[in-house]
Amino acid sequence: MSDGILFKDTSEWMDTVDLALCMFIYDVCNDCQFGHLSGSDFVNFMNLKPTMQPAYVRPKENLRVCYMVLSVSQTVKPRERGKQWAEDFLQRCGISRSYYDKHRNDVCAQGATRENREYRKSIDRAIEKARQLNRTP
Amino acid sequence: MIISNISQRLQDVNTLLATCRQDSITFEQAMLLSLFYKDFNDTNRIVTEATAMFQDDAEQLNEISFSLFSEAGRFLSLDITGLQSVDFESLFEANLRPFELRCGEAKDVATVLWREYSAMSNKLDFLPLDSEDYKSLDPVCDAKKAEYDTAHARVNLLYNELQQERDRTFCVYCFKPVFLSVLVERLKGISGSIISDIRRMKGDAHE
Numbered sequence: 159m160s161d162g163i164l165f166k167d168t169s170e171w172m173d174t175v176d177l178a179l180c181m182f183i184y185d186v187c188n189d190c191q192f193g194h195l196s197g198s199d200f201v202n203f204m205n206l207k208p209t210m211q212p213a214y215v216r217p218k219e220n221l222r223v224c225y226m227v228l229s230v231s232q233t234v235k236p237r238e239r240g241k242q243w244a245e246d247f248l249q250r251c252g253i254s255r256s257y258y259d260k261h262r263n264d265v266c267a268q269g270a271t272r273e274n275r276e277y278r279k280s281i282d283r284a285i286e287k288a289r290q291l292n293r294t295p
Numbered sequence: 296m297i298i299s300n301i302s303q304r305l306q307d308v309n310t311l312l313a314t315c316r317q318d319s320i321t322f323e324q325a326m327l328l329s330l331f332y333k334d335f336n337d338t339n340r341i342v343t344e345a346t347a348m349f350q351d352d353a354e355q356l357n358e359i360s361f362s363l364f365s366e367a368g369r370f371l372s373l374d375i376t377g378l379q380s381v382d383f384e385s386l387f388e389a390n391l392r393p394f395e396l397r398c399g400e401a402k403d404v405a406t407v408l409w410r411e412y413s414a415m416s417n418k419l420d421f422l423p424l425d426s427e428d429y430k431s432l433d434p435v436c437d438a439k440k441a442e443y444d445t446a447h448a449r450v451n452l453l454y455n456e457l458q459q460e461r462d463r464t465f466c467v468y469c470f471k472p473v474f475l476s477v478l479v480e481r482l483k484g485i486s487g488s489i490i491s492d493i494r495r496m497k498g499d500a501h502e
Contacts, residue, residue, distance in 0.1 A: 165346050166495075167488035171338060177481065178336045181474045197477035287469045291333055294462040 173205045174243050175230055178291050180204045182284035186277075187226060191219040204230075206246050215251045222277050223251055224262040229281050233288075297335065298344045301482065302362040304331050308475075309369050317377025322390045322467070325383055329470035336474075338481050345489050353493055360489040367483035371476075378472040387468040394460050398453040405446040412439040 173180075180201040188200060193216055199209040215223050227244050234240030248258050265274040308331050315324055335341070348356045415436040422429040 165342075165349065165489075165492045167492050168342055168345055168485060171342050171481065171485045171488060173339055176336070177338050177478060178474075181471070181477060182469070184473075185471065197473050198480045201477060201481070290465060291469060292337070294333075294465045 170207075173201070174234055174239065175204045176288070176292075177201060179230065179233060179285065179288040182287050183226060183230065183281070186280045186284050187223075191216060191223050191226065203250075204247070206243070206250060213250075215253070220251075220253050220257065221261050221264050222274065223253065224248075224258050225265045225278060226281050227251075227253075227258065228262040229285055233285060296344050296348065297337075298341055298348065298356075299359060301335055301341070302359060302366050304334070305363065305366040305370060305479070305482070307331075309366060309373065312370070312373050312375055312378075317375065318380045320378070320381055320386075322386050322464075325381070325386045325467050325470070326464065328378075328472075328475060329383070329466040332470060332475050332478055333466035335482070336478055338478075338485060341482075341485060345485070349489075349493070353496075356489065357493050360486040360493070363482060364486040364490060367479050367486065370479045371483065375472055375476070381472075383467050383470045387464055390464055390467070391457065391461060394453070394457040398450065398457050401446065401450045401453050405443060405450050408439065408443040408446050412436065412443050415439060 181197065183204065184195075184197055184200045188195060192200075192203075193212075193214045195203060195209065195211055195213055199211055199213065202209050203213040227247055231240040231244035234243050244258075245255065248255065264270065265278045270278070308328060311324055311327055320328075345356060345360075348359075415432060419429060419432055419436055422432070
């Protein structure tokens with residue numbers, strides 16, 4: 159028997175997107191791109207696990223969610239796992255793959271609105287903070 | 296193994312939160328809270344370690360998990376709303392200020408010395424090598440250069456100190472009380488799951 163089977167309940171706590179990154183993204187997206195969730199629910203939502211409160215994308219936020227998904231998926235190793243996570247997370251958000259492929263970089267485009275540019279910076283900062291937090295001594 | 300000292304560290308956090316004035320915590324207190332979050336936010340590692348430890352010492356793992364479960368419960372029963380008003384970014388910046396000031400002052404001293412040295416060096420360029428002025432200014436210029444080199448080395452030293460302090464305390468800069476609450480909720484969940492897994496496996500072994 160493998161340890162995973164022995165430690166059935168415990169192994170269910172394994173995450174694809176680590177806690178620090180989830181929380182920095184929570185700081186940016188909770189109540190903005192997504193309806194309000196508790197911190198724990200948000201971590202579960204990001205990790206495709208059941209939540210106490212229903213998780214949903216707020217109206218007209220799909221475009222921004224796509225950029226967040228792209229950025230977070232690039233932090234997941236190995237790369238294939240990141241791609242799979244993106245696909246499953248988009249499905250959970252009700253965003254089609256074709257919409258994602260077409261719009262995931264729109265907030266970086268030259269003609270992007272000020273709000274979208276600010277949002278992009280916030281997501282980039284969240285990713286950088288998570289990286290730096292776990293790198294510093 | 297990080298799993299073996301989470302409980303003790305969480306106990307320190309709980310003691311602090313139960314005894315301090317949460318809305319006016321010091322930098323050192325903010326450091327204790329944020330360092331706990333930094334050191335234990337990798338919950339995947341905790342799960343992996345627990346799984347490995349079960350093979351080596353299930354009894355000790357059980358004890359650690361009970362202790363962690365209890366401390367996490369204690370944390371979650373505390374009222375930490377006072378922490379909401381703390382500006383962790385400002386605490387981080389205030390702690391760095393003396394380092395920045397020292398570095399800035401040393402840089403100013405070095406800049407003045409460099410200007411003085413450059414002026415002398417430029418003057419030497421236009422003096423005949425065998426002139427009295429050259430002979431008297433040359434050693435002064437060398438001494439000034441040595442003085443500048445020492446000051447410059449001090450700037451580098453203080454700049455490195457500043458960077459090290461920035462890295463060491465970065466966890467305070469990006470800390471939010473909600474991060475700690477979520478981590479502890481998960482630690483409680485993980486320790487509860489370890490306890491139930493061990494109990495189940497002990498039950499299976501007795502059947």
